[in-house]
Amino acid sequence: MPPVPLAASLGDPAGVGPELLAEAWIRRETDDLPPFFVTGGAQLMAAAARLRGLSVPVAEIFHQAEAAECFARALPVLAGPDGDYAPGRPDRAGAELALASLTEATRLAVDGEVDGVVTGPIHKARLAEVGFIHPGQTEFVAEACGVQPGDAVMMLAGPHLRTVPLTVHVALAEVAAAISEALVERKGRIVAAALKRDFGLDAPRIAVAALNPHAGEEGRMGDEEARLIAPAIERLRAEGIAIDGPFAADGLFAPRQRETFDVALCMYHDQALIPLKALDFDQGVNVTLGLPIIRTSPDHGTAFSIAGTGKADAGAMIAAIRMAGDCAQRRFGN
Ligand SMILES: NC(=O)c1ccc[n+]([C@@H]2O[C@H](COP(=O)([O-])OP(=O)(O)OC[C@H]3O[C@@H](n4cnc5c(N)ncnc54)[C@H](O)[C@@H]3O)[C@@H](O)[C@H]2O)c1
Ligand SMILES: N[C@H](C(=O)O)[C@H](O)COP(=O)(O)O
Numbered sequence: 001m002p003p004v005p006l007a008a009s010l011g012d013p014a015g016v017g018p019e020l021l022a023e024a025w026i027r028r029e030t031d032d033l034p035p036f037f038v039t040g041g042a043q044l045m046a047a048a049a050r051l052r053g054l055s056v057p058v059a060e061i062f063h064q065a066e067a068a069e070c071f072a073r074a075l076p077v078l079a080g081p082d083g084d085y086a087p088g089r090p091d092r093a094g095a096e097l098a099l100a101s102l103t104e105a106t107r108l109a110v111d112g113e114v115d116g117v118v119t120g121p122i123h124k125a126r127l128a129e130v131g132f133i134h135p136g137q138t139e140f141v142a143e144a145c146g147v148q149p150g151d152a153v154m155m156l157a158g159p160h161l162r163t164v165p166l167t168v169h170v171a172l173a174e175v176a177a178a179i180s181e182a183l184v185e186r187k188g189r190i191v192a193a194a195l196k197r198d199f200g201l202d203a204p205r206i207a208v209a210a211l212n213p214h215a216g217e218e219g220r221m222g223d224e225e226a227r228l229i230a231p232a233i234e235r236l237r238a239e240g241i242a243i244d245g246p247f248a249a250d251g252l253f254a255p256r257q258r259e260t261f262d263v264a265l266c267m268y269h270d271q272a273l274i275p276l277k278a279l280d281f282d283q284g285v286n287v288t289l290g291l292p293i294i295r296t297s298p299d300h301g302t303a304f305s306i307a308g309t310g311k312a313d314a315g316a317m318i319a320a321i322r323m324a325g326d327c328a329q330r331r332f333g334n
Contacts, residue, residue, distance in 0.1 A: 004068070004114060004115040004328075004332075005034070005035040005036055005037055005064060005067040005068050005071065005076075005114055005115065006034060006035070006036040006037075006114055006115055006116050006117065006118055006294075006321065006324050006325060006328070007036070007037060007038075007039055007064065007078075007104075007105035007108045007109060007114040007116075007117050007118070008021055008036050008037065008038050008039070008105065008117070008118040008119075008120065008321070009038075009039055009098070009101040009102040009104075009105040009106075009117065009118070009119045009120050010038060010039070010040065010041045010044070010045075010097065010098060010101040010120050011098060011101075011119065011120020011121040011122055011302065012090055012094055012095065012098045012120075012121065012122050012123045012126060012127075012302045012304075013041060013044055013048075013083055013085065013086075013094045013097055013098060014086055014087055014088060014089050014090040014091070014094050014302070014304060014307060015087075015090070015120070015121055015122075015123065015301070015302030015303060015304055015307050016121065016300075016302065016303045016306065016307045016312040017120030017121050017302070017317075018038075018041065018044060018045055018048035018049075018085070018120070019048040019049065019051070019052045019054075019087075019307070019308065019310075019312060020120075020298070020312060020314045020317035021036075021038055021045065021048075021075075021120065021317065022045060022048055022049035022052060022054050022056045022075065023052065023054060023314040023317070023318075024036075024314055024317050024318050024321055025056055025075040026054050026055075026056060027314070027318060028071070031318050031322065032322070033318065033321050033322060033325065034115075034321065034322070034324070034325030034328075035067055035068045035071035035076075036067070036071070036076075036118065036321055037061060037064065037067035037071070037075075037076035037077060037078055038075070038076070038077045038078065038101070039077075039078050039080060039101045039102075039104040039105040039108070040077070040078060040079075040080030040081045040082060040097065040100060040101045040104060041077060041080070041081070041082050041083065041097060041101060042058050042060045042077040042079070042082060043082045043083075043084075043085075044082055044083050044084070044085045044097075045058050045075065045077050046058045047084075047085035048085050048087070048308075049075075051085070051087070051308050051310075052308075052310050053310065056074075056075050057073065057074040057075065058074060058075050058077050059073075059074035059075065059076050059077070060077055060078075060079050061076045061077065061078055061079065062078075062079050064078065064108055064113050064114055078104070080100065080101070080104060081096075081097050081100045081101070082097070083097045085308075087304075087307035087308025087309075088304050088305065088307045088308055089304075090123060090126050090302070090304060092126075092129060092130060094126070095123070095126040095127050095129060095130045095132075096130050098120075098122050098123075098126075098127060099122075099127060099130055099131075099132055101120070102119055102122065102137065102140065103144075105117045105118075105119065106119075106140070106141050106144045106293075106295075107144070109293040109294070109295070110144050110145055110292075110293060115294060115324070115325070115328035115332060116293060116294025116295060116296070116324040116325075116327065116328045117141070117293065117294070117295050117296075117324070118295075118296050118297065118317075118320050118321050118324050119137045119141070119295065119296075119297040120297070120298075120317075121297065121298060121300060121301045121302045121303075122137060122302065123301070123302045123304070124136060134149075135168065135169035136154075136168070136169055137295075137297060138152050138154050138168070138286075138288050138295075139152065141288060141291065141293070141295050142288070142291065145291050145292050145293055147290065147291055147292070150183070150186065151186070151190060151290050152288050152289075152290055152291055153187050153190045153191060153194070153288065153289040153290045154168055154286060154287075154288060154289075155191070155194075155263065155286075155287050155288075155289050156272060156273055156276040156277075156284055156285070156286055156287075156299055157276075157284070157285050157287055157323065158276055158279060158280025158283050158284040158285070158299070158319075159280055159283055160258065160279040160280055161253065161258060161264070161275060161276050161279055161280060162262060162263040162264070162276075163263065163264045163265075163266050163272035163273070163275060163276050164187065164191055164263060164264070164265050164266065164272060164289075165266050165267075165268060165269045165271065165272035165273065166179065166183060166184065166187055166265060166266060166267050166268070167179065167183075167267065167268050167269070168269055169269065170268070170269070172268065172270075175211070175267065175268045176211065176222075176224060179211060179224055179228055179229070179267060180228060181228050181229075181231055181232040181235075182232075184208070184228065184229055184232035184233070184236075184265070185232045185235055185236060187265065188206060188208075188232065188233075188236045188241060188243055188265060189236065189239075189241070190289055190290040191204070191206060191263055191265060191289060192204055192206060192236075192241045192242075192243070193290075194289035194290060195262060195263060195289075197330070197331060198289070198294070198327040198330055198331055199327070199330070200330055201262055203242050204242065204262045204263060205242045205243075205244075205260065205261045205262045205263075206236075206241065206242065206243040206244070206261060206262070206263055206264075206265055207243075207244055207245055207247055207252060207257075207260065207261035207263070207264045207265070208229060208233055208243060208244065208245030208246045208247065208264075208265045209245065209246060209247060209249040209252055209264055209265065209266045209267055209271055210224075210225050210229065210245070210246035210247060210248055210249055210267070211224045211225065211229070211246075211267040211268075212224065212225065213248070213250070214248050215246050215247065215248045224267075225246045229245070229246045229267075230245075230246060233245055233246070243265075244261075245265075249266070249267075249271055252264060253275040253279075273299075276299065277299060277300075280299075281299065281300065281316070282313045282315035282316055283315045283316060283319045284298070284299030284300070284316050284319070285297070285298065285299060285316065285319045285320045285323045286298070286299050286320070287320075287323060287324075287327070294324050294327045294328050294331065295324075296320040296321075296323050296324040296327075297320055298316035298317045298319070298320045299316050300316055
């Protein structure tokens with residue numbers, strides 16, 4: 001029986017998503033990628049590949065079951081909404097196409113028709129203009145799965161580091177108020193379980209970053225560490241989770257420190273994403289933990305300014321496809 005494929009959404013069609021999916025297909029053998037297909041946009045995908053100078057035969061398919069069979073000779077694209085390829089020029093029609101593609105890929109995963117979904121980069125402000133009410137794709141996919149947004153945990157993963165932001169798309173001014181013992185405990189448990197189930201780590205080591213400089217310097221620069229973070233860590237340790245901290249965040253990502261943990265639970269978006277993107281931008285994957293489906297995405301965004309120029313690196317997209325396949329294999333044995 002052919003393997004169950006992955007569904008990939010286009011992302012914003014004016015961004016780098018389509019050309020990087022085309023490049024991933026070209027590199028399917030050298031990079032040993034699992035079969036995937038794109039949800040919608042057959043003409044657009046062909047145009048994106050052409051402009052990047054890639055010879056990619058596009059096969060329009062009418063059912064996901066056809067994807068694995070034709071993947072070796074053509075890039076399968078599920079028949080559906082399409083559009084003109086206008087790299088670097090986002091518009092309303094493109095945002096609608098991005099949303100339709102994401103919705104269909106997610107539906108197929110939720111219905112168990114595909115092994116997982118790889119979401120192309122969307123532009124959140126453009127999507128909001130066409131009725132997307134979620135802070136990001138993480139929360140959209142969570143809702144489609146019937147999972148509370150807080151229980152869908154964003155992890156960024158690269159060859160050198162894995163990080164999880166405790167608070168995500170929250171203004172910096174609101175971060176301290178959003179941190180609670182319950183949130184640290186809830187996300188800590190989800191991270192520990194997911195690294196076991198989907199990443200094959202028997203006893204994942206979690207390092208928790210402090211919020212304040214010098215981990216609060218014994219209360220002189222904030223007390224969230226002693227009041228909220230440390231008690232939650234203690235309770236998780238009592239449950240048998242290998243978790244430690246809170247550690248001053250400035251030293252946590254130094255090379256020697258990185259060897260002491262499998263994932264860093266960080267307090268806010270940039271605390272988690274800056275080290276990851278500094279070290280692993282071209283191979284960084286955004287993966288959602290705690291879902292009944294597998295969902296990954298490249299760590300980068302739409303990069304409108306370089307879309308269609310051939311400058312965009314396909315490494316993160318390729319890593320996202322490979323990671324979705326690896327997680328699916330561990331979880332479903334496909
Ligand atoms: N996976 C996702 O859906 C995802 C991830 C991150 C950001 N975003 C969204 O993307 C939009 C733009 O965000 P941004 O400008 O902060 O980040 P961005 O990642 O689009 O761009 C940041 C910088 O990195 C460069 N870059 C991005 N991808 C690259 C690649 N593959 N190869 C080479 N260079 C690359 C860009 O040219 C730019 O200089 C925002 O709406 C943001 O929310 C989406
Ligand atoms: N915070 C993510 C990043 O910078 O990589 C990005 O905004 C994607 O978020 P979603 O996967 O929730 O769209």
